[in-house]
Amino acid sequence: MVYYPTSFGSIIYLMLLPLYISAKNDVGFNVNLIRKNTPHYNHNVLPLSGLLSPKEKTPQSPTYAYLGHYLMELSIGTPPFKIYGIVDTGSDLTWTQCVPCKNCYKQRNPMFDPRKSTSYRNISCDSELCHKLDTGVCSPEKRCNYTYGYASAAITQSVLAQETITLTSTTGESVPLKGIVFGCGHNDTDSFNDHEMGIIGLGGGLVSLISQIGSSFGGKRFSQCLVPFHTDVVVSSKMSFGRGSEVSGIGVISTPLVAKEDKTPYFITLLGISVGNTYLHFNGSSEIVSKGNMFLDSGTPPTILPTQSYERVVDQVRKQVAMAPIIDDPDLGPQLCYRTKKNLPGPVLKAHFEGADVTLNPIQTFISPKKDVFCLGFTNTSADGGIYGNFAQSNYLIGFDLDKQLVYFKPMDCTKYK
Numbered sequence: 001m002v003y004y005p006t007s008f009g010s011i012i013y014l015m016l017l018p019l020y021i022s023a024k025n026d027v028g029f030n031v032n033l034i035r036k037n038t039p040h041y042n043h044n045v046l047p048l049s050g051l052l053s054p055k056e057k058t059p060q061s062p063t064y065a066y067l068g069h070y071l072m073e074l075s076i077g078t079p080p081f082k083i084y085g086i087v088d089t090g091s092d093l094t095w096t097q098c099v100p101c102k103n104c105y106k107q108r109n110p111m112f113d114p115r116k117s118t119s120y121r122n123i124s125c126d127s128e129l130c131h132k133l134d135t136g137v138c139s140p141e142k143r144c145n146y147t148y149g150y151a152s153a154a155i156t157q158s159v160l161a162q163e164t165i166t167l168t169s170t171t172g173e174s175v176p177l178k179g180i181v182f183g184c185g186h187n188d189t190d191s192f193n194d195h196e197m198g199i200i201g202l203g204g205g206l207v208s209l210i211s212q213i214g215s216s217f218g219g220k221r222f223s224q225c226l227v228p229f230h231t232d233v234v235v236s237s238k239m240s241f242g243r244g245s246e247v248s249g250i251g252v253i254s255t256p257l258v259a260k261e262d263k264t265p266y267f268i269t270l271l272g273i274s275v276g277n278t279y280l281h282f283n284g285s286s287e288i289v290s291k292g293n294m295f296l297d298s299g300t301p302p303t304i305l306p307t308q309s310y311e312r313v314v315d316q317v318r319k320q321v322a323m324a325p326i327i328d329d330p331d332l333g334p335q336l337c338y339r340t341k342k343n344l345p346g347p348v349l350k351a352h353f354e355g356a357d358v359t360l361n362p363i364q365t366f367i368s369p370k371k372d373v374f375c376l377g378f379t380n381t382s383a384d385g386g387i388y389g390n391f392a393q394s395n396y397l398i399g400f401d402l403d404k405q406l407v408y409f410k411p412m413d414c415t416k417y418k
């Protein structure tokens, strides 16, 4: 059975847990993200078609191996043990595979062993928190077993625990965060690849790292600058937390976050998409669009649109590209792809969010799943809303200000952003 993070909208009792962020700081900090290099083509994990099952009301964050992930390095426990997790603004729980692992996916690096850490604490299933989690159940040892699922059908069965998590800032300083609630995964399906040691949950729900850090670093906000996957230079993407992560200056635009019952996703409102000079209203059948029809997700590579909108975008791109699309490659499925050594010269797309028109150049629009092939980095869902994926988020400094409830976009060459 797959559980989806949407069901965790009501975790209000998390605040009862003592969280001991070690120091109250007025300044924030920056960390580097590791971008997976040129994606390996793998049909099973190609993110561009048919990932979302029709029964879902809102699309979820799929997790894929091999293509399209940004990893964050952090240390867990005392003494610190290094892990690399997928940065995911579309889910809340931070987890890693732990010893003993009954049924874990293959992992290149050693796994975290809670018995070797002096700061590890089990969360009892008697605690309010465990009962409030829809999938929290009591283990025979009275520990809080917790199941967390993703749209890719990946699943982690964790024991909910508290630990010291230490981030390393870009200036080399350690940033210890004490008493962070995380999942010690003891049974994880193999939809992850062997570099990935878990997930860093940066969503808006109460169990997320962002919510747990709160305002400890001078404001509840963070920003990211993701380097596109098709960049040859080896350079890290960046994330900033707290004070100093404000996105300001020339070219900054912003759009309101939309609060919904599900607190995890960062919902924003997409009014329409332009392909070249052609404006396509998000809801073709009506002028009305529902507020918060998309969410920003660093854990999902493609942008996912409701089928009608998706088809109109595809039609326009097809009309405006002079080349003939590939129709004879079964690997590529139904996606719109072109045979070309270099990325397409256009068209330029614009995502018209409420109050913010975000330009998408070919580097953010077309991705190369295999040599000499470029495909539109969009896919579709039967749901009413969609996901603004990480291909489209690259080369923008994107700020999430949770105090002001705004998302900021500033065009940026993220290979040069410090």
Ligand SMILES: *[C@@H]1O[C@H](CO)[C@@H](O)[C@H](O)[C@H]1NC(C)=O
Pocket (backbone or CB within 6 Å): 102, 137, 138, 139, 140, 145, 157, 186, 187
């Ligand atoms: C809880 O998790 C532990 C460790 O994975 C497992 O041995 C136990 O069977 C689980 N219990 C329940 C009730 O799921």
Ligand SMILES: *[C@@H]1O[C@H](CO)[C@@H](O)[C@H](O)[C@H]1NC(C)=O
Pocket (backbone or CB within 6 Å): 120, 121, 122, 141, 143
């Ligand atoms: C956590 O729970 C497990 C199983 O009950 C136990 O073996 C372990 O010692 C506990 N760890 C701590 C630090 O209490």
Ligand SMILES: *[C@@H]1O[C@H](CO)[C@@H](O)[C@H](O)[C@H]1NC(C)=O
Pocket (backbone or CB within 6 Å): 001, 102, 103, 155, 157, 187, 188
């Ligand atoms: C691991 O999780 C899967 C999926 O929920 C379940 O079918 C299986 O029984 C679990 N295995 C163990 C050893 O707990």
Ligand SMILES: *[C@@H]1O[C@H](CO)[C@@H](O)[C@H](O)[C@H]1NC(C)=O
Pocket (backbone or CB within 6 Å): 283, 285, 286, 287, 288, 289, 290, 293, 306, 384, 385
């Ligand atoms: C499209 O508009 C109709 C009203 O005409 C509304 O019921 C529906 O929710 C809208 N769909 C989206 C995806 O905004």
Ligand SMILES: *[C@@H]1O[C@H](CO)[C@@H](O)[C@H](O)[C@H]1NC(C)=O
Pocket (backbone or CB within 6 Å): 050, 052, 054, 307, 311, 334, 380, 381, 382
């Ligand atoms: C995606 O779009 C294609 C055609 O463009 C359609 O056949 C398919 O059913 C759609 N998938 C979903 C999940 O809506």
